[in-house]
Amino acid sequence: MFAGDRRVWRAAVLVGVPLLALMAVYCLKPRFYYTGTNSVEDTAPIVELRAGEQFCVPALHIPAGTAAVRLRVFSPSTQRPALHLTLRLAGRAAIDSALPPLAVAAERPTNADFTIPSTSSRRPSLGALLCLSSAGLVHLGGTALTAPGLDAPTLGGTPTAARAAIWYLPPAGRRSGYLQRAGSIFERAALFRPGIVGAWTYPVLLFAVLPALALLALRCLALALAGRGRRLAGWLFAIAALNACCWALITPVFQGPDEVDHFAYTQSLVERGAKPTNDPQAPVLRWSSSENLALESTSFLTDHQIGDTRAPWLTAQVREYERRERHDRPSQGDGGGYTTSAAHGPVYYLALAPAYAATSGASIFSQLTLMRITSALIGALVVLFTFLLARELAPSRPWLGVLAALLVAYEPMYGFVSGIVNNDVGVNATAAALELLLIRLLRRGITIPWGALTGVVLLLLPSAKGTGLSLYPIAALAFAIGLWRHHRRADLAGWAALALSAVLVAELVAHVVNPAFGPPTGGGVGGVNATASAIGSNANAVSEALHHFPDYLAYLWQVFLPRLPFMTAHFSPGGYPGFVIFIERGWAAFGWYDVLFPGWVYTVILAVSLLVLLLMPWAARREWHWISAHWAETLVVVLTPAAVIVGFTAAYYSATARPAIAEFGRYAFPAIGPIALLVVGALHAAGRRRLPLISAGLLVAMIGLSYASQLLTLTAFYG
Numbered sequence: 001m002f003a004g005d006r007r008v009w010r011a012a013v014l015v016g017v018p019l020l021a022l023m024a025v026y027c028l029k030p031r032f033y034y035t036g037t038n039s040v041e042d043t044a045p046i047v048e049l050r051a052g053e054q055f056c057v058p059a060l061h062i063p064a065g066t067a068a069v070r071l072r073v074f075s076p077s078t079q080r081p082a083l084h085l086t087l088r089l090a091g092r093a094a095i096d097s098a099l100p101p102l103a104v105a106a107e108r109p110t111n112a113d114f115t116i117p118s119t120s121s122r123r124p125s126l127g128a129l130l131c132l133s134s135a136g137l138v139h140l141g142g143t144a145l146t147a148p149g150l151d152a153p154t155l156g157g158t159p160t161a162a163r164a165a166i167w168y169l170p171p172a173g174r175r176s177g178y179l180q181r182a183g184s185i186f187e188r189a190a191l192f193r194p195g196i197v198g199a200w201t202y203p204v205l206l207f208a209v210l211p212a213l214a215l216l217a218l219r220c221l222a223l224a225l226a227g228r229g230r231r232l233a234g235w236l237f238a239i240a241a242l243n244a245c246c247w248a249l250i251t252p253v254f255q256g257p258d259e260v261d262h263f264a265y266t267q268s269l270v271e272r273g274a275k276p277t278n279d280p281q282a283p284v285l286r287w288s289s290s291e292n293l294a295l296e297s298t299s300f301l302t303d304h305q306i307g308d309t310r311a312p313w314l315t316a317q318v319r320e321y322e323r324r325e326r327h328d329r330p331s332q333g334d335g336g337g338y339t340t341s342a343a344h345g346p347v348y349y350l351a352l353a354p355a356y357a358a359t360s361g362a363s364i365f366s367q368l369t370l371m372r373i374t375s376a377l378i379g380a381l382v383v384l385f386t387f388l389l390a391r392e393l394a395p396s397r398p399w400l401g402v403l404a405a406l407l408v409a410y411e412p413m414y415g416f417v418s419g420i421v422n423n424d425v426g427v428n429a430t431a432a433a434l435e436l437l438l439i440r441l442l443r444r445g446i447t448i449p450w451g452a453l454t455g456v457v458l459l460l461l462p463s464a465k466g467t468g469l470s471l472y473p474i475a476a477l478a479f480a481i482g483l484w485r486h487h488r489r490a491d492l493a494g495w496a497a498l499a500l501s502a503v504l505v506a507e508l509v510a511h512v513v514n515p516a517f518g519p520p521t522g523g524g525v526g527g528v529n530a531t532a533s534a535i536g537s538n539a540n541a542v543s544e545a546l547h548h549f550p551d552y553l554a555y556l557w558q559v560f561l562p563r564l565p566f567m568t569a570h571f572s573p574g575g576y577p578g579f580v581i582f583i584e585r586g587w588a589a590f591g592w593y594d595v596l597f598p599g600w601v602y603t604v605i606l607a608v609s610l611l612v613l614l615l616m617p618w619a620a621r622r623e624w625h626w627i628s629a630h631w632a633e634t635l636v637v638v639l640t641p642a643a644v645i646v647g648f649t650a651a652y653y654s655a656t657a658r659p660a661i662a663e664f665g666r667y668a669f670p671a672i673g674p675i676a677l678l679v680v681g682a683l684h685a686a687g688r689r690r691l692p693l694i695s696a697g698l699l700v701a702m703i704g705l706s707y708a709s710q711l712l713t714l715t716a717f718y719g
Contacts, residue, residue: 001215004222011696012218019704023711030175033719036063037310038166039299042109045074045139046162047155051081053133055140057164059151060128061314062089067118068169069097071132072109072141080104081136085114090127101135109141118171130166140164143301150296163301167308178715188313188718192253192298192321194366202714205246210710213239214703217406221699224399225692232402233387240383240409240418243706244376247419250710252311252717253365254300255591256420257664261339263368263421264291266349270356271333275349275517276342288335293328294364297321307594311717325363341423345463345509346517348426351378368421375425379418383409385432386673392439393633393677403695404676410702412588412709417666424666427465431670433457434471435640438478442632445486446494455501463509467667470647474640481632545650552653559649559663569657577661579606586665588709593664595716597708615685616678623684637678641671 002009038060049055062069069087073080080102087095097114104110132140141164148159170176178185186199193201217239223229254260261276264287268276277284287295295301297320298312312318355370383405390401408414418425437454446454458475461468483495545552554567560578563569571577583606588597620627627634648667668675679698686694 001219002222003226004219004228005225005692006222007693008218008222008225008696011693012700015697015700016704019701019708023704023708026708026711027179028177030177033170033176033181034308034310035066035168035170036061036313037168037308038163039310039312040163040165040301041143041309042072042141042165042307043143044141046142046144047140047153047160047164049132049134049138049140049155051134051136053156054131055133055153055155055164056129056131057153057166058129060130060166061316062087062119062128063168063314064119065170066168067115067171069114069116069130070167070169071112071114072165073112074107074109074139074141075104076106076137076139078103078106080110080112081134081138083112083114083135083138084133086131087114087116088129088131089119113169115172145301165309178719181719185714185718188311189250189252189714191312191315191318192294192365193249194362194369197249197369201249205249206711206714209242210246210707213242214707217410217703218696218699221399221402221406221696224402229398229402232398233384236387236402236405236409237380237384239406240415241377241380243409243415244379244418245373246710247415248369248372248376250714251416251420251590253298253368254295255311255717256417256422257592257666258340259368259421260287260291260295260300261341262349262423263371264288264335264339265341265344265346265423266352266356266371266421267291267332267367268336269346269349269517270353270360272336273517274336275346276336276339278338278342280338282337284337285335286337286339288332289328289330290325290332290364291335293321293324293330297324313718344423344465346513347430347460347464348378348423351426352421371421372419375421376419378429379414379425380409381429382414382418382432382669382673385429385436386676389432389436389439389673390677390680392436392443393630393637399692400680403699404673404680406699407676407679407702408672410699410706411672412706413586413590413666414669414672415706416590416709416713417669423465424669427461427468428669428672430457430461430464431468431471431644432673434461434475435636435671435673438475438636439633441482442478442485442636446482446491446498448493448497451494451496451498452501455498455503456505458498459502459505459509463513467644467648467651468670470644471640471670474636474643477639478632478636485632542650542653544655545653548653548655551655552650555653556646556649568655570654571657571661572659575661577663580661581663582665582668583609584665585663586668588705588712589665590709590713591717595713597712612679612682615682619682619685622687623681637674640674641668641678644668644671 038057047055069085073083075081082101083099085097087097089095095116097116099112099114102110143163143165145161145163148161152159153162153164154160182203183199186202189202190197190199216235220229220232220235220239224232254263265276267288268274271288285292297317352371352374355374356367359367359370386408387401387405390404391398394400414428418428434454434457437450437457440450441454444450458472461471486494545555551568554563555570557564558567558570558577559581563571579602583602584596585593587605588601589595645668649663652662680695683691683694683698
């Protein structure tokens with residue numbers, strides 16, 4: 001197991017032991033916890049409760065060990081009026097609890113914690129009814145809805161189109177560490193999963209699968225450094241795929257960005273034979289009845305869950321979903337309305353269609369899980385292509401490719417995104433394939449098979465997602481250099497194959513794929529124009545950026561650096577857009593970007609990132625002989641991340657200041673392979689003799705951050 005270069009294993013001890021100690025402290029530290037919540041977000045004041053009125057919430061599930069019930073209350077005055085709560089539990093007498101008036105900040109949320117006799121530690125009480133009254137005017141926090149819905153709360157006996165946020169607390173002062181509650185966490189995480197997944201799954205993942213993958217990753221690097229690695233590409237693909245599959249089982253259902261809409265796209269393709277509509281006014285359900293039932297049963301009320309909201313924790317909620325599914329028999333084919341995914345081409349979703357179809361007789365949660373696993377396999381292709389790309393650039397030093405590939409595999413946000421249903425996974429894999437083909441073309445020239453493959457990938461890229469068009473300038477540059485280098489008569493057939501295959505794919509998309517699965521995603525005719533318009537709702541913004549180029553440059557400046565006095569303000573004051581986009585959201589912002597590490601973790605990531613940037617010129621000076629001999633390949637690798645970043649920031653350009661930052665770090669992942677290569681290149685600043693030890697230390701730190709991210713996600717939702 002510990003074969004290969006010993007420097008790797010020394011680094012594993014030096015860096016890994018402190019990281020493991022830090023994670024152990026995180027898991028053992030006693031902390032405040034909830035016994036549960038009703039899984040409703042506190043997004044805003046939703047109910048106006050006046051003196052003499054009663055607000056009641058039926059069908060609550062009170063978890064075992066609950067000794068207090070918390071509601072969020074807003075008072076219009078500086079004195080919150082007296083509150084009275086009545087709780088009726090199945091098989092028990094009504095429980096009354098009161099809170100006296102309290103001095104508060106006006107219009108600021110306050111916690112109203114009503115103590116109750118501690119519920120049984122053996123099983124939850126079902127069918128509880130909570131009623132709240134107030135001696136004066138207050139507002140209650142929760143989530144507003146468009147219609148009352150099933151088991152709607154009532155105000156004065158009238159159903160309300162809202163849900164109140166409720167939390168359940170243990171006895172006052174009780175604290176507990178995550179390790180103490182590991183059994184409960186694992187049981188909660190197994191809810192709303194395929195039948196094969198149980199509480200046993202999560203200790204196996206955390207204490208067997210993930211540690212084994214980490215050891216295997218380090219062994220691959222150690223053997224490659226010792227010149228003994230065999231079948232490295234296959235091992236790297238397997239490590240990345242299994243790590244992403246672990247993410248697929250750890251992340252709660254539909255708790256990935258826009259996952260609800262990407263699932264709906266695939267379901268629409270399989271059930272209706274058409275993609276979702278592009279018309280926001282179309283009278284078609286956004287989600288099918290079956291997906292709507294699954295979302296309602298998991299309390300997915302507003303496209304995302306934030307703050308101290310928790311996913312459903314009780315088996316009774318799963319049983320209630322199963323009962324309703326058997327009774328209502330919701331349709332899987334009545335969706336296909338306008339969604340955020342409607343603007344994209346069907347390439348990625350067609351790849352997931354077999355996984356969906358293979359589980360057609362199972363629950364929607366089994367379908368989603370198998371689709372996630374398929375997505376994980378697609379995401380692992382980027383790791384494989386990164387390894388092959390590095391081998392093209394440095395064939396005599398294969399361990400550099402192993403390092404670059406593993407840095408991609410263990411980038412926490414990349415692993416998380418690869419383990420959900422999101423078409424970013426498709427564009428990442430297609431972009432990585434194109435980058436590999438471009439470097440291969442520059443180094444080896446062009447042949448008919450490789451030229452044809454390049455043309456196919458080139459045209460599939462924007463069909464996977466319109467943002468893939470940002471790589472077209474890089475492709476044009478590579479083709480120009482390649483044509484200059486390889487323009488003999490024997491090369492003409494390869495160039496012709498490239499052009500012909502691109503035209504054929506464009507026509508195939510325009511005249512076969514689009515008519516088969518729905519209208520083109522935008523104006524224009526032909527495959528090229530149809531895919532070019534796939535940038536979607538941000539297409540006009542790209543045009544705006546081009547038409548206001550000096551102001552766009554000011555916008556791009558403000559993403560990374562403080563605004564200069566003569567520049568128009570494009571972001572709200574006080575924030576650092578680049579830090580939010582590339583450090584927080586690019587490294588570790590899980591769920592719907594609301595599961596975050598403490599701030600100091602991002603400070604460390606920022607410091608390391610800046611250090612890598614500073615080391616790049618020094619490394620270039622040390623390796624100038626290699627760079628000068630491979631200037632074209634180096635130019636393509638360096639410009640690829642720049643092109644991707646310019647592309648997606650142009651898509652989100654706004655001439656006026658926006659109240660919120662719209663860009664996300666995952667939009668840079670089409671260039672994650674070249675970025676990893678640049679990091680590996682920067683490490684050469686330490687010299688080739690010290691490079692292996694430093695590289696191994698960085699890899700161990702990345703593996704530790706990935707593992708900590710999986711622990712964080714699991715405990716944030718279920719702890």
